[in-house]
Amino acid sequence: MLSIFKTADTQTLQEIAEEMRLRKTKHLILLFSMGSQFDHLIVQQLARLGVYCLVADPATVRADDIRKLNPAGIIVSGGPASVHNEPPPFDAAIFDIGIPLLGVCLGFQMWAKHVGAKVTPHDAREFGTHTMRISGSDPLFDGVKDGTNVLQTHGDAIEPGSAIETLGATENAPVAAGRYKHLWGVQFHPEVTETAEGARMYENFCFKICGITDRFPAHNASERKIAELREQVGNKKVLIALSGGSDSSVVAYLLKEALRGERGKLLGVYIRGIDRPDDEAYVRKYFDNQDWITVEIVDATERFLSALRGKTNMREKRLAMRDVYKDVLEEKIKSFGADFVAQGTLYTDLRESGLGHATGARVAEIKVHHNIGITFSVPELRPLEDCVKDSARGIGRDIGVPEDLLVRHPFPGPGLVVRIEGEVTSETLRTARAIDGIYIEELRKADLYKTVWQAGAVVTASRQTGSKGDDASMGHVVALWAVWSVNGFTARFAQLPYDFLDRVSRRITNEIREVGAVVYRISDKPPATIEWG
Numbered sequence: 001m002l003s004i005f006k007t008a009d010t011q012t013l014q015e016i017a018e019e020m021r022l023r024k025t026k027h028l029i030l031l032f033s034m035g036s037q038f039d040h041l042i043v044q045q046l047a048r049l050g051v052y053c054l055v056a057d058p059a060t061v062r063a064d065d066i067r068k069l070n071p072a073g074i075i076v077s078g079g080p081a082s083v084h085n086e087p088p089p090f091d092a093a094i095f096d097i098g099i100p101l102l103g104v105c106l107g108f109q110m111w112a113k114h115v116g117a118k119v120t121p122h123d124a125r126e127f128g129t130h131t132m133r134i135s136g137s138d139p140l141f142d143g144v145k146d147g148t149n150v151l152q153t154h155g156d157a158i159e160p161g162s163a164i165e166t167l168g169a170t171e172n173a174p175v176a177a178g179r180y181k182h183l184w185g186v187q188f189h190p191e192v193t194e195t196a197e198g199a200r201m202y203e204n205f206c207f208k209i210c211g212i213t214d215r216f217p218a219h220n221a222s223e224r225k226i227a228e229l230r231e232q233v234g235n236k237k238v239l240i241a242l243s244g245g246s247d248s249s250v251v252a253y254l255l256k257e258a259l260r261g262e263r264g265k266l267l268g269v270y271i272r273g274i275d276r277p278d279d280e281a282y283v284r285k286y287f288d289n290q291d292w293i294t295v296e297i298v299d300a301t302e303r304f305l306s307a308l309r310g311k312t313n314m315r316e317k318r319l320a321m322r323d324v325y326k327d328v329l330e331e332k333i334k335s336f337g338a339d340f341v342a343q344g345t346l347y348t349d350l351r352e353s354g355l356g357h358a359t360g361a362r363v364a365e366i367k368v369h370h371n372i373g374i375t376f377s378v379p380e381l382r383p384l385e386d387c388v389k390d391s392a393r394g395i396g397r398d399i400g401v402p403e404d405l406l407v408r409h410p411f412p413g414p415g416l417v418v419r420i421e422g423e424v425t426s427e428t429l430r431t432a433r434a435i436d437g438i439y440i441e442e443l444r445k446a447d448l449y450k451t452v453w454q455a456g457a458v459v460t461a462s463r464q465t466g467s468k469g470d471d472a473s474m475g476h477v478v479a480l481w482a483v484w485s486v487n488g489f490t491a492r493f494a495q496l497p498y499d500f501l502d503r504v505s506r507r508i509t510n511e512i513r514e515v516g517a518v519v520y521r522i523s524d525k526p527p528a529t530i531e532w533g
């Protein structure tokens, strides 16, 4: 896991000094992770700028620790807590030290309250992209255009009329950005792609406000990961759970390098049952008949169906699916004699399961991911756990993973289970697979597959009175969705052409007896998540 700054004891300060020596920098930014879904994106933004970002634990770090560490700047992230009813643990004396500090969302509300501004629960909860009018000429917004788009997700608002200078306003947030002496704050998230010029804001904060003068050269992530894996596994045996998607494929290729392609060391296990219609074909095409990996395909359809029988709640279904997934892998670990089990877990999966940077801040569990929280009988390898989708793909490109695998849409580990509302039966599973098949085939035919980040089709629990021929029946309502995204943390619904939707809808209702109607979802993330369940 990523190392966290908890206290400025001698050993910690020595370790940080060593890290800075390696990165050839004399500056660092300290990021207090308050539990936001997005705080890892801040780390990545700063990494892209060549700035060393150290994550700090708000529950343990005191103002004195900061004085000893002397960072060039401080960022306090957003989080699920509220300054009203659940103030997060944080030493407010840190705001008075005089080091430039940027508060993001909750972080801004915390320091605003500390300097005497009124922070109130707002009538209109701010969700989504808004236009910001910029006032004045603060260095934070140097080069940022007036009327730029920003993504807001907060419920509390900072009232105007305090000592805080307003730097920007949106329709619902009169103080969308503000400054008081060495404290800067924004009520939106500059780290997400929807904030069009967010990268520029972080750049301004680091270089123009905090005075950082040196950028460390970006080091090669794939080389580092291969070296780390090599050290962990030596020449022992590894089992990798293959899905036919990009993340597990990238991990398999990393292991190929780490194990130097040695025959008999790597077993790829593909579990059939709740998969897309074409997943298995991808695994067979790219991994079968390779001398550096042996592939085993396990048909667990009946086991999944029996574990899921009678379960209608999505969380329960996710847990039931996870048990089968674990049992199958355990059996293969034993028969192969694996010393390690590897998975394509991304940072997004950890974060949404309520994990991530191990600071004291509360993190909301959004959903249980299939590959998180399982205790295997052998140690687990998760080389992509600090990556999001686009950075994992970047590593894949670097080490020669076929592009065809890398550009496949993400698909959740719990597979079609999360795309079926209510009980998963062989009938609903068949319907879910058939609608996915038609939808994806049509997206490819229309050359739209590559233009959307992910697309899915859901068998909902709603029924539509049907009028197919003489047979008045009640068919499933199927919900299609497609999103534009960069990393899955945020997403915008894809504006697919009507004639395309028309064609897909007709094919689905004509070809699949069980379907009564087709609808298209037009919500962004947030507030929705990408998957239905």
Ligand code: XMP
Residues within 6 Å of the ligand: 348, 349, 352, 366, 367, 368, 369, 370, 371, 410, 411, 412, 413, 414, 454, 488, 525, 528, 529, 530, 531, 532
């Ligand atoms: P959500 O629905 O949380 O999805 O907005 C973000 C991305 O993660 C995928 N996803 C999962 N991936 N195990 C996974 O490996 C899971 O349990 C899981 N749930 C969601 C989802 O498809 C999207 O790409």
